[in-house]
Each structure stands twice: as structure tokens, then as C-alpha cells.
Amino acid sequence: MGLLNRMFGSTEDQANEMLKDEEKILAIWKDYLKTIPQKKAVTERLEKKKRELDSAADLQELRELLILELSEIGDEERKEKDLIKDLEAVEHNQKIKRIHRLEECLGYAETKYEYVHQLLKQLHEALQHQIHLVNRLLLKPKHPEKLISHLQQQVELEDTTLSKIKEVKTFHDLLVALATGEHLIHRMDAAEKKLLNRMQKKMKLIVAGQIQEGETYEWAMAVFNAIEDNVHQAVEDSLLDHHPHVDFEFVNRPEFVELVRKKRDDIKHRSVPEQMISVFVYVFREWYNHERD
Numbered sequence: 001m002g003l004l005n006r007m008f009g010s011t012e013d014q015a016n017e018m019l020k021d022e023e024k025i026l027a028i029w030k031d032y033l034k035t036i037p038q039k040k041a042v043t044e045r046l047e048k049k050k051r052e053l054d055s056a057a058d059l060q061e062l063r064e065l066l067i068l069e070l071s072e073i074g075d076e077e078r079k080e081k082d083l084i085k086d087l088e089a090v091e092h093n094q095k096i097k098r099i100h101r102l103e104e105c106l107g108y109a110e111t112k113y114e115y116v117h118q119l120l121k122q123l124h125e126a127l128q129h130q131i132h133l134v135n136r137l138l139l140k141p142k143h144p145e146k147l148i149s150h151l152q153q154q155v156e157l158e159d160t161t162l163s164k165i166k167e168v169k170t171f172h173d174l175l176v177a178l179a180t181g182e183h184l185i186h187r188m189d190a191a192e193k194k195l196l197n198r199m200q201k202k203m204k205l206i207v208a209g210q211i212q213e214g215e216t217y218e219w220a221m222a223v224f225n226a227i228e229d230n231v232h233q234a235v236e237d238s239l240l241d242h243h244p245h246v247d248f249e250f251v252n253r254p255e256f257v258e259l260v261r262k263k264r265d266d267i268k269h270r271s272v273p274e275q276m277i278s279v280f281v282y283v284f285r286e287w288y289n290h291e292r293d
Contacts, residue, residue: 003025003028003029003032003179004120004123004124004127005124006179007120007124007178007179008120008121008124020180022176022180025175025176025179025180026172026175026176029172029175033162035065036158036159036162038061038065039062039065039066039155040155040159042058042061042062042065043062043151043152043155045058046058046059046062046137046148046151047148047152055137056138056140059134059137059138060138062130062134063131063134063135063138066127066130066131066134067131080136080141080147083129083132083133083136084146084147084150086129087129087150087153087154092153092156092157095153095157096156096157096160098290099119099122099157099160099161099164100160100164101289101290102115102118102119102122102164102289103115103164104245104248105245105248105249105251105252105285105288105289106118106248106252106289108249108252110249110252110253110254111249111252111253112168112170112174113174113177113178113183113185114185114252115168116165116168116171116174116175116178117178117185119161119164119165119168120165120175120178122157122161123158123161123162123165126154126155126157126158126161127154127158129150129154130151130154130155130158133147133150133151133154134151137151186278188278188279188282191275192275192278192279195275195276195279196279196282196283199216199279199280199283200283200286202216202217203216203220203283203284203287206220207287207291215267215268218267219260219263219264219267219280220284222263222266222267223259223260223263223284226259226263227247227250227251227259228247230250230255230259231246231247231250234250234255239255240253248288248289251284251285251288251289252285252289256281256285257277257281260277260280260281260284261277264276264277264280
């Protein structure tokens with residue numbers, strides 16, 4: 001069973017699926033890294049063949065390499081049109097940009113676990129897309145060129161993510177802590193996920209300028225407008241060092257959660273469930289880290 005699937009799979013209680021053996025965790029990771037050169041060679045051969053239909057052996061080889069890490073989803077099927085729609089929802093260069101931007105947002109001592117967690121999540125998603133694409137290609141579609149192109153892009157995303165991971169000097173220690181559950185990243189329950197879905201839709205409309213009133217709008221604007229002053233104060237108080245991305249660092253620190261809570265109290269004049277605070281923080285960071293110009 002793949003290490004990343006244990007961390008990001010669809011099981012209800014992932015904590016119970018965590019590995020406990022440090023040596024085994026690192027061995028699985030090293031085995032995965034060994035597959036990279038072979039995967040690149042196979043995808044290069046697929047690119048050269050493009051429309052040729054004699055690439056089944058290459059595809060099967062690639063699939064076998066992928067299921068070493070993603071055994072749980074190896075037999076999952078996705079409709080080709082849905083898969084392509086999902087992959088084309090965001091431009092490829094924007095996806096690459098988001099991976100690089102993670103370092104600006106989370107590449108600090110305070111958020112090192114979150115940074116590695118997000119990199120591993122990006123890696124898992126790229127591998128998931130790869131195996132879905134390979135499964136579709138094995139069905140011999142009439143026009144495989146687009147699927148092969150998307151496959152190459154996902155391999156590039158994987159490569160970019162791995163290059164970021166290699167820059168993290170303490171990666172192995174962080175990986176073990178995350179994989180064993182010693183440092184648990186907050187996981188949303190069903191109620192939070194439902195609230196998250198509603199708030200993401202609202203935030204999207206707020207950012208697009210389609211919503212300019214209401215409590216969520218007031219809350220988001222109050223938080224956004226307070227960031228600069230809070231960053232300046234944190235630098236003056238020596239809580240943060242001044243650097244070009246200090247605002248990203250602040251938004252991803254615990255102090256930002258307190259700012260969100262305070263601004264909500266100012267609007268509502270009473271405390272709100274912690275669940276709502278957590279979801280708002282998640283949605284705001286998601287926008288600030290990845291979407292904000």
C-alpha cells in the first residue's frame with residue numbers, strides 16, 4: 001500500500017492507517033524515488049509514439065510503476081471527458097506557479113510541517129492523475145495525443161514538486177513525523193467539509209466582485225485590510241523578520257487565526273463556533289496563498 005495513499009487516501013480514519021516504523025517509511029520513499037528515471041524514460045517514449053497504437057507495453061510498465069505508490073486507486077476509472085475537464089480547469093503554468101508559491105507561503109520554521117504536507121499532497125494528486133490517464137490510454141482511445149500531453153504535464157508537476165522537496169534539509173524527519181501521525185495536520189469532519197463547500201463558493205464570488213455585502217464579505221474585507229498593519233506590528237515587535245514575502249508568512253502563522261477571530265467578534269459582537277473560524281482560515285489561506293495576484 002502506498003505511503004502517500006495512507007496520508008491522503010479516502011479512508012475514513014487515516015490516522016489508523018499510518019505507518020509506525022521509521023525505517024519502513026524511508027524505505028518506501030526511497031523505493032518510490034527509484035521509479036522516477038524509469039517513468040521519465042517511458043513517458044518520453046510515449047511522446048515519440050503519440051498516435052501509434054503499439055504503446056500498450058509502455059503503458060503497462062508505467063502503470064506498474066505508479067501502483068507501487070497508489071495501489072488503492074489502481075482500478076479506479078474516470079470518464080475521459082471528466083478527467084480532461086478537471087485537468088484543464090487550471091492552466092498548467094499556473095499549477096507550476098502554485099508549487100513554487102508554496103515556498104513563499106509556508107517555507108518558514110513556523111510552518112515547515114504544513115509546507116511539506118502541501119508538497120506531498122501536490123505529489124499525491126499528480127500521481128493520481130497519472131494513473132487515471134494511463135488507465136484511459138490503456139483503453140486505446142481514438143485520439144490519445146491530448147491524454148499523453150496531460151500525462152507529460154503531470155510528470156512535470158511531479159518533478160517540480162520533488163525538486164522543492166529535495167531543497168528541504170530536514171525532509172526525512174518531517175516525512176516520518178507526518179506519516180506516523182506525530183504531527184497531525186487538522187482534518188475536517190463532515191460538518192466542516194459541508195461548511196467549507198459553502199464558504200468556498202462565497203469567497204469565489206467575493207473575490208470576483210459579485211458579492212459586496214453580508215457578514216462573510218465584511219469578515220473577509222476586515223481581515224484582508226488588517227493584514228498589512230498586523231504584519232508591520234509583528235515586524236516591529238520582532239515576531240517576524242522583514243522580507244519580501246512576510247505577509248504570506250503572517251497569514252500562515254497562528255497569529256493570523258487570532259486576527260480572524262477578532263475581526264469576526266468585531267462584526268458579530270459575540271463568539272462563533274471554532275469550526276467556523278477553522279473553515280474561514282482555511283478558505284482565506286487557500287485564496288491568499290494560491291489565487292491572489
